[in-house]
Structures are given as structure tokens and as C-alpha cells.
Amino acid sequence: MTNILELNQISKFYGKKKALQDVTLEIAPGRIVGLLGSNGSGKSTLMKLVAGLLHPTSGSIQVAGIPVGLETKSLVSFMPDKPLTESWMKVRDAIAYYRDFYADFDQEKAREMLDFMKLAEGEKVKHLSKGMNERLQLTLALSRKARLYLLDEPIGGVDPVARGKILDAIVKFYDEDSSLIISTHLLNDIERIFDEVIFIREGQMVLREEVETLRLQNGKSVDEMFKEVYAE
Numbered sequence: 001m002t003n004i005l006e007l008n009q010i011s012k013f014y015g016k017k018k019a020l021q022d023v024t025l026e027i028a029p030g031r032i033v034g035l036l037g038s039n040g041s042g043k044s045t046l047m048k049l050v051a052g053l054l055h056p057t058s059g060s061i062q063v064a065g066i067p068v069g070l071e072t073k074s075l076v077s078f079m080p081d082k083p084l085t086e087s088w089m090k091v092r093d094a095i096a097y098y099r100d101f102y103a104d105f106d107q108e109k110a111r112e113m114l115d116f117m118k119l120a121e122g123e124k125v126k127h128l129s130k131g132m133n134e135r136l137q138l139t140l141a142l143s144r145k146a147r148l149y150l151l152d153e154p155i156g157g158v159d160p161v162a163r164g165k166i167l168d169a170i171v172k173f174y175d176e177d178s179s180l181i182i183s184t185h186l187l188n189d190i191e192r193i194f195d196e197v198i199f200i201r202e203g204q205m206v207l208r209e210e211v212e213t214l215r216l217q218n219g220k221s222v223d224e225m226f227k228e229v230y231a232e
């Protein structure tokens with residue numbers, strides 16, 4: 001089966017500043033992948049490259065066998081770490097905006113997710129708390145019928161109870177023919193949903209492993225492994 005994502009020797013420099021160096025990896029369909037790393041390690045850069053919002057300095061990226069470009073934009077749904085919605089919008093306007101913009105947007109699924117997330121359509125986006133806003137952004141991103149979902153820090157602003165709710169929503173609403181990459185450095189709740197994890201440090205991939213293997217072979221949780229790899 002074609003991989004959902006392939007990165008070949010990807011490097012990205014911003015001017016002289018190195019953000020990623022020689023990253024090679026492939027992701028099969030039906031996987032939930034944790035992209036883990038401390039602040040500034042290159043997680044957002046990697047996502048933006050895959051989403052086609054940035055160009056690599058060297059190397060190549062393919063989504064479902066197609067080089068990243070116009071054609072792959074309809075295969076990739078990206079939830080950036082900063083909201084894409086406008087502050088004048090109500091939740092229902094944000095849904096309409098996505099429906100008009102993306103032919104693959106599933107409004108029924110969005111409604112079901114809003115309900116699950118306890119988000120009212122009449123709420124103004126600018127009045128939403130950070131955590132409620134994350135629920136909205138996640139609803140927008142997961143309601144597209146994409147092959148690859150990229151969620152950049154989807155649980156950064158929420159309390160532990162809400163975090164559980166958001167993680168349940170991710171697992172409930174994600175389609176198993178696709179794959180999902182979630183970047184985070186907050187591990188304690190989220191590792192239960194990962195099939196595999198990728199650790200990046202200073203722009204390089206330092207570990208990639210199945211979560212089951214980490215647990216069975218190393219007898220460690222992802223959180224413990226993270227603390228080891230990133231100990232200063």
C-alpha cells in the first residue's frame with residue numbers, strides 16, 4: 001500500500017538558521033503519530049513543509065505518492081497552532097467559511113463534532129476561551145475528508161478534563177484510511193492515542209518507535225522516554 005507520507009532527506013534553513021536537517025521518514029495509512037520535541041525543535045516547520053506552506057531547502061516530500069504542491073493540498077488538512085478563523089465570526093460562520101473553501105468539508109460531521117465538543121453555533125469566536133477555540137479549530141480540521149491530518153499542538157491551552165474530551169474526539173472522529181500527525185510536548189494524557197512516536201531535537205530525528213515496542217522492550221512510557229531524550 002502507498003505510504004501516506006514520505007520525507008526524503010528534508011532540510012530547512014531560515015536564512016542561516018537551521019530548522020530541520022536530513023529528516024527521512026515514511027508513514028503508512030491508518031496511523032496516529034506523535035511528533036514530539038521541545039520548543040524550537042522543528043515540529044511546526046515539518047508540518048508546514050508537509051502542508052505545502054513552506055518549501056524545503058533540500059529534499060523531497062510526497063503525500064500519497066504525489067510530490068507536495070497544489071494537488072496535495074486537497075489531501076492534507078492542517079490545524080496550525082494559531083487559529084485561521086477571523087474574530088468577527090460566530091462558530092457557524094467559521095463552519096460556513098470552511099464549507100465554502102474546501103470541497104471535501106463534511107458539514108454533518110462538523111455538526112456532530114460541535115455537539116460532542118459542547119460548542120454552540122451562535123458563539124462568537126472571539127469570546128471563546130483558548131481551550132474552546134482549540135475545540136473549534138480541531139472540528140474544522142477533522143471535518144475535511146483528507147488523507148493526512150496535521151494537528152499542531154491541538155491541546156496546548158486546555159485543562160486536563162477538556163484535554164481528555166479533545167483526545168476522545170480525535171479518536172472518535174478520525175477516519176482509519178487516513179493518518180494523523182499530532183505535535184506536542186505535553187505528553188502525559190496524549191500518549192494513549194499514539195501508534196508511534198517521532199522525537200525531533202534541534203531539527204534532527206533522534207528516535208522513531210512504535211509505542212508498544214517502547215513499552216515492551218524498554219519498559220518505558222513515552223513520557224519517560226521523552227524526559228530521557230530531552231534531559232538538559
Ligand SMILES: Nc1ncnc2c1ncn2[C@@H]1O[C@H](COP(=O)(O)OP(=O)(O)OP(=O)(O)O)[C@@H](O)[C@H]1O
Nearest residue numbers: 014017018019037038039040041042043044045046
Ligand atoms: N519564520 C522563521 N524565521 C526564522 N526562524 C524561524 C522561523 N520559524 C521558525 N524558526 C526557527 O526554526 C526553529 C524551529 O522552529 P519551529 O517553530 O519549527 O519549532 P517547534 O518545534 O514547532 O517549536 P514550538 O514547540 O515552540 O512551537 C526554531 O529555532 C525557530 O526559532
